[in-house]
Amino acid sequence: xxxxxxxxxxxxxxxxxxxxxxxxxxxxxxxxxxxxxxxxxxxxxxxxxxxxxxxxxxxxxxxxxxxxxxxxxxxxxxxxxxxxxxxxxxxxxxxxxxxxxxxxxxxxxxxxxxxxxxxxxxxxxxxxxxxxxxxxxxxxxxxxxxxxxxxxxxxxxxxxxxxxxxxxxxxxxxxxxxxxxxxxxxxxxxxxxxxxxxxxxxxxxxxxxxxxxxxxxxxxxxxxxxxxxxxxxxxxxxxxxxxxxxxxxxxxxxxxxxxxxxxxxxxxxxxxxxxxxxxxxxxxxxxxxxxxxxxxxxxxxxxxxxxxxxxxxxxxxxxxxxxxxxxxxxxxxxxxxxxxxxxxxxxxxxxxxxxxxxxxxxxxxxxxxxxxxxxxxxxxxxxxxxxx
Numbered sequence: 001x002x003x004x005x006x007x008x009x010x011x012x013x014x015x016x017x018x019x020x021x022x023x024x025x026x027x028x029x030x031x032x033x034x035x036x037x038x039x040x041x042x043x044x045x046x047x048x049x050x051x052x053x054x055x056x057x058x059x060x061x062x063x064x065x066x067x068x069x070x071x072x073x074x075x076x077x078x079x080x081x082x083x084x085x086x087x088x089x090x091x092x093x094x095x096x097x098x099x100x101x102x103x104x105x106x107x108x109x110x111x112x113x114x115x116x117x118x119x120x121x122x123x124x125x126x127x128x129x130x131x132x133x134x135x136x137x138x139x140x141x142x143x144x145x146x147x148x149x150x151x152x153x154x155x156x157x158x159x160x161x162x163x164x165x166x167x168x169x170x171x172x173x174x175x176x177x178x179x180x181x182x183x184x185x186x187x188x189x190x191x192x193x194x195x196x197x198x199x200x201x202x203x204x205x206x207x208x209x210x211x212x213x214x215x216x217x218x219x220x221x222x223x224x225x226x227x228x229x230x231x232x233x234x235x236x237x238x239x240x241x242x243x244x245x246x247x248x249x250x251x252x253x254x255x256x257x258x259x260x261x262x263x264x265x266x267x268x269x270x271x272x273x274x275x276x277x278x279x280x281x282x283x284x285x286x287x288x289x290x291x292x293x294x295x296x297x298x299x300x301x302x303x304x305x306x307x308x309x310x311x312x313x314x315x316x317x318x319x320x321x322x323x324x325x326x327x328x329x330x331x332x333x334x335x336x337x338x339x340x341x342x343x344x345x346x347x348x349x350x351x352x353x354x355x356x357x358x359x360x361x362x363x364x365x366x367x368x369x370x371x372x373x374x375x376x377x378x379x380x381x382x383x384x385x386x387x388x
Contacts, residue, residue: 016075016321017070017071017074017075017078017085017086017091018071018072018074018075018314018317018318018321018377019071019318019377019378020071020091020092020095020377021067021068021070021071021074021094021095021098022067022068022071022314022317022318022377023370023374023377023378024067024071024095024098024099025064025067025068025071025310025314026314026366026369026370026373026374027370028059028060028063028064028067028102029060029064029307029310029362029366030363030366030367030369030370032056032059032060032063032064033060033359033362033363033366034359034363035059035106036052036055036056036059036359037356037359037360037363039052039055039056040052040053040056040355047106047107047108048105048106048107048108048111049108049109049110049111050105050111050162051162054158054162054167054170055105055106057174057295058105058158058174059102059105060302061174061177061178061181061302062118062155062158062177063102065177065181065306066098066118066121066122066125066151066155067098068310068314069125069148069151069181069184070094070098070121070125071314072188072313072317073125073129073144073148074086074091074125074128074129075317075321077129077132077133077138077141077144078132080133080136080138080141081132081133081135081136081138082136083132083135083136084132085128085129085131085132086128090128094121094124094125094128097117097120097121097124098117098118098121100114100117101114101115101116101117101118101120101121102114102118104117105118111159111162111163112159112163115155115159118155118159119152119155119156119159122148122151122152122155123152125148126145126148126149126152129144129145129148130145130148133145143187147180147183147184150176150180150224151177151180154173154176154177154180155173155177157169157170157172157173157176158170158173158174158177161173171295172227172228172230174295175227175294175295175298176224176227176228178298178301178302179220179223179224179227179228180224181301181302181306182220182223182224182275182278182279182301182305183217183220183221183223183224185271185272185275185305185306185309186216186217186220186247186275187217187220189268189271189272189275189309190213190216190217190250192268192313193254193268193269193272194206194208194254196264196265196268196316197254197256197259197265197268197269200262200264200265201258201259201262201265204255204258205255206253206254206255207253207254207255208253209250209253212246212249212250212253213250215246216243216246216247216250219239219242219243219246220243222239222243223236223239223240223243223279226239233286233287233294234286234287234288236283236286237282237283237284237285237286237287237288238283238287239283240279240280240282240283240286241279241280241283241284241287243279244275244276244277244279244280244283247272247275247276247279248276251269251272251273251276254269256269256273263328263332263333263336264312264315264316264326264327264328267308267311267312267336268309268312270308270336270340271304271305271308271309271312272305272309274300274301274304274305274308274339274340274343275301275305277300277304277305278297278298278299278300278301278302278304278305279300279301280300281297281300281347282294282297282298282300282301285297292350296346296347296350297347299343299346299347299358300343300347303339303342303343303346303358303362304339304340304342304343307338307339307342307343307362307365308336308339308340311335311336311339311365311366311369312336314369314373315332315369315373318373318376318377319373319376322376322379324376329372331368331371331372332368332372334368335365335368335369335372338361338362338364338365338368339361339362339365341361342357342358342359342361342362342365343358345357345358345361346358
């Protein structure tokens with residue numbers, strides 16, 4: 001009997017773009033936060049020519065965020081269109097460009113060198129996703145090209161502001177990136193959360209209203225546009241409170257309390273709830289209910305919503321494409337709750353000790369992901385054992 005027939009073998013992992021990019025996203029989220037703690041709280045500043053605060057915000061939004069978005073959209077657009085978004089060499093080249101960019105941004109080299117690779121990664125992402133959507137005439141998801149183009153423009157604006165020493169421009173670009181990711185979570189989350197909930201829970205009924213969907217998605221787009229136009233704080237705050245209210249009504253209509261015994265479902269509802277909370281926290285601060293800099297109020301969305309939803313989707317996608325059951329465990333359930341604890345620490349204790357706890361909890365969440373889910377990203381689906 002041949003040895004290959006009696007011993008298990010592992011096939012070459014199938015070409016799923018999420019595999020290397022989700023791994024990069026988790027590395028950026030965990031090691032990026034660990035480095036930030038060292039830079040900020042221990043005073044061991046990196047040699048990068050970017051200021052530490054700007055580096056931290058950038059690695060979370062345009063490092064972690066771009067790898068996450070890239071892995072999700074390259075995989076999803078292939079599923080939507082039936083056309084492969086890239087071949088294996090192209091995927092590894094794109095991943096290498098992302099990695100080189102963020103390594104260079106930690107060196108004493110002029111940051112514009114890393115910026116060229118960073119913007120190049122995003123341009124490659126626009127091309128690959130745009131190509132398959134165009135070839136398939138997929139109009140429903142064409143808005144994603146606009147999302148990616150704006151994301152790329154905001155990254156360029158950030159670097160332009162940093163190069164000119166204009167913190168106002170860089171900060172507005174970072175806030176714009178948060179608003180853009182909010183739009184993406186409102187729209188894509190609004191599709192997948194009720195879909196997965198209804199498919200898993202037998203007989204589960206939900207209230208879905210097409211006008212409410214348009215209002216939530218359109219309201220999120222208006223928040224983005226008002227931020228890019230530098231609209232006054234008061235109307236922006238009111239708009240955020242309106243969108244938060246509409247999103248809450250939509251969330252209630254999904255009846256998420258019935259998912260309490262299904263961690264792979266309640267984590268999605270929890271992440272969407274943090275979108276509501278994050279928009280409300282920002283809106284209340286902007287209308288003057290309490291005093292908190294807008295850059296601090298963003299953490300309800302970045303930590304609470306993005307942190308929770310990213311872990312939920314990265315886990316679900318990795319399990320679903322690796323031939324294992326889509327289910328939670330104690331470690332994964334704990335992981336799903338950690339961004340909520342981190343967001344509460346960051347917003348509720350907006351002082352250095354609160355920042356330390358928030359950073360530690362965030363790091364732990366993504367460390368768990370790398371330990372538990374990371375092997376699935378690397379090895380792919382186990383091959384069937386050949387029988388003699």
